[in-house]
Amino acid sequence: MGNVQNKRNMVKGKRFATRVLPFFAPLFFATLTAPSKTVEARGNVATHINVEAEAKLHALKVSNFQMNLLEIYEEAGLEKQGMAFEVFDKAMIGYLNLRNAGLLSDKQLLSVVDFDKPSTEKRFWLIDLKNREVLENTYVSHGKNSGGTKAKNFSNTDDSNMSSLGFYVTGETYIGRHGLSLKLDGMDEKFNSNARLRDIVMHGADYVSEDFINQNGWLGRSEGCPALPMGLHQEVINQVQDRTVLFLHASGHEYDSRFLNQKMAMEAFYNNENII
Known part of the structure; x- marks a missing residue:
């Protein structure tokens, strides 16, 4: 290497x-x-x-x-798997700034959710930046009060049952009512900083599946958690646990983050040859 x-x-x-x-x-x-x-x-x-x-x-x-x-x-084949470059660009700027700030582990993994896409499309990606490949591309839920087939409303408020936009750093795993689950720490004040308080976690759910879509015409919704297909969620959680980046994106919602500083990301990229 x-x-x-x-x-x-x-x-x-x-x-x-x-x-x-x-x-x-x-x-x-x-x-x-x-x-x-x-x-x-x-x-x-x-x-x-x-x-x-x-x-x-x-x-x-x-x-x-x-x-x-x-x-x-391009090397990761993200365009072929449905991710817009604009989304990847934002996710990477955040990744570089979070890693440069010492908030991440040595795992060069990036998870992205694009809520611009309807829930009936595969809008979750797990990317191995070191080897430049997509490890997973699958379905992911949004909060029941964020919208129907498409997420349109977002909140950082407890009991809102909405998804929260922004950058998260993964935490520790635990066994809950959905089985293996993963704690998430929201890094963006006003947008997702209450993730721990709200119990916003990554977990598996039976309502996140193609069968559910075929039967109902839409994907099941959570209480704000990014839920993944049951079974597959274990593999994803085991890979991304312990301080990797999860970025939840949606355009046109006045979302902003101190980690979306392009100048700082560029400096980190040029000054640290091992950052990617």
């Missing part, structure tokens, strides 16, 4: 260099050939060039960062 990682780092560097040089060469030569002016005028020109250069450098870093995420997205 060391050789594979070194090759990936070399690819990152080459991509970045090939994007930077075409932009900075004209600036460099323009500076050398600029006509003589007053000291103040030359200072203004230099300041303008520096600002322009910094802006282009930032744009190039963002572009290179996005290209690397797109590479992971």
Whole structure:
């Protein structure tokens, strides 16, 4: 794996260099050939060039960062399995910031739920970022008061019976009324920080199945928990337990998170070669 990682780092560097040089060469030569002016005028020109250069450098870093995420997205086959790149992009930014903050274990796993999709579609993904593959793609429930076939309403309030958006870090397992279950810690104040208080956990449920969909035309709903198909839930829980990321996404709900800071995620990505 060391050789594979070194090759990936070399690819990152080459991509970045090939994007930077075409932009900075004209600036460099323009500076050398600029006509003589007053000291103040030359200072203004230099300041303008520096600002322009910094802006282009930032744009190039963002572009290179996005290209690397797109590479992971494509290698994992996520588009073929129904995940939008915009969702993966947000999930990865959160993952990088959470890991850089020391909140995650060494497991390079990312779980994502896209509530933009109806419950009759497979909208849960478990991704192995190290090997760039999808380990599971299956059905997942939303809260009974979040909506019918599609989740439209979300809450962080106890007894709301709604799902809560945002980033979670997985905790410890326990045996409850649904069998093996997994505690979740909500990382986003105002959006999911009451997960422990509300007993929002990952568990299995008989109402999360294709049979239930075929019989009723919709997937069964929970009290706000991301419930998975019974039986499969054990395998997923055993893999993701103990400080991995779960991201519950839905667009158009004014959701925001301090972990969606792209600049910080980029710094973590460039400065820590082992982060992915």
